[in-house]
Amino acid sequence: MIKAENNASLLKRFNSYLDEQHMRHTPERDAIVRRVLNITGHFTIEQLKQMLDDDGFYVSKATIYNTVDLLMTLGILRRHCFEGLQAQYEKSNVPIHSHLICTKCGKVKEVRDNNFIAFMNTRKFTAFTQDYYSLCVYGVCNSCARKQKKKPKQLTP
């Protein structure tokens, strides 16, 4: 089994890439990458911007989008799109997990399942170079299941 790269290693890879590509080391890029590496779980662009604001570091949305794109190109971030409009991002060095997505409230819960990982390690696809995978289980969370009995609600997010 491959060991996940740690944050320090990811940061180093990012900086090396900038050098190789003759791209510049700016305070904005540095602040964004460092913030991103310290996030556990999913986040949206909006949330990332808020976190940077809270750190007292103003960065424009355009720059955040640019840098996040860069991080995806480098495979440091992955994009998910569960329910609703906003894309969610997560680091690539988190342990493999599945997503339980409630179709009523849109909440996403992460669950780890070692048997599932073991099973997936036996799978191979032809004419396709697998990078990573994500199992999304759609259904209704217990919290919504309870509410539903009282007040039926429209499913659409």
Place this chain on the structure above:
Amino acid sequence: MIKAENNASLLKRFNSYLDEQHMRHTPERDAIVRRVLNITGHFTIEQLKQMLDDDGFYVSKATIYNTVDLLMTLGILRRHCFEGLQAQYEKSNVPIHSHLICTKCGKVKEVRDNNFIAFMNTRKFTAFTQDYYSLCVYGVCNSCARKQKKKPKQLTP
């Protein structure tokens, strides 16, 4: 194993629902549902509109969105969001399959894997009522892998 509902049964369920809810049977709803039931694979709202246009049946986008929402509430359609901005839909009565998503070109390929289905049938989640699941495998398709050697390209869709 539960047998998938056929199209005729889904159509019947749709019409019964309209009756129960005192909703109206309109030519637009009928055209949309019949068209949707005849689609195999994924489609976007835009593509569905085009198909209806080709059938010579004009329906506004607002009505298409409304009816597709209705079909999701009824569990006849499911929404996926793979790469890019547009949501993709597919019928719920298609056989269970996984998705191979190319992060270069955004193309989505469906693959069936009976061993995977068998494995998933052994899984159970706590505090969550599972409705359906979707395995998304991200990577690079052979077509893009070949192109990449010649002309490196930005990943972002």
Place this chain on the structure above:
DNA sequence: TTTACTGCAAATATTTTGCAATATC
């Protein structure tokens, strides 16, 4: 005749793009 539905247009939300000002190398 009542009122649910359609289609249009405007509003909202997210992401992308063009460009002048700025800061890195």
Place this chain on the structure above:
DNA sequence: GATATTGCAAAATATTTGCAGTAAA
């Protein structure tokens, strides 16, 4: 000093909403 990058504002894209006219029951 050359030019990559930032931030702003405008554009592009997808979806939702409000409402007047229309049509199903």
